Amino acid sequence: MKDYAKKFYKSKEWKKCRDSYFKYKLGICERCGANGDIVHHKNYIHPGNINDPEVTLNWANLEVLCQECHNREHFEKYSWTREGLTFNAAGDLVESGK
Template sequence: MPYKTKEQQKKFYKSKDWEATRLIVLERDNYECQECKRQGKVYTDKHDPDKHKRLDVDHIKDLEDYPELALELDNLEVLCVKCHNRKHNRFMFQKKKNKWADEWW
């Protein structure tokens, strides 16, 4: 099945097959971000208790381009949200606006 549209992807990510596979990958990777681990850091759920979702299961080869690998364990790894966003170049160029235009003493 192709996963080109957002609707197709959304349906896939809500499927029981994906949920089961996602849990297998999280357990296999010990609930640790694999990119942080490659960099000598450790990132698990415990580091960021305020966020509702801290870890993603990422398709190494993108779902849109390789739909046949959608549930292939060798094509999946756990990434923290920060590493996942960095990989897909999301939200990296948005700077927070400074609340204050100048210093107030």
């Protein structure tokens, strides 16, 4: 996590927003229908918008993703592993979909 975002992601406001959005979406990945793991910002957070609640806390900018879809979103342009492998939430290399 980037240093500028640490305070935001530890805030009560973010945790309340994240948890309520996750429950509203029933914890289901909005891309593949698997069990969700992460509430993702569609428009990425950066130093220029980290203090804008219309970006950071707006449900229209959020989506629930499973770890695999989140990895694909952030790392698809890189070839970190061979096909069929991914990293889980703990950072361990595992077979995709497991």
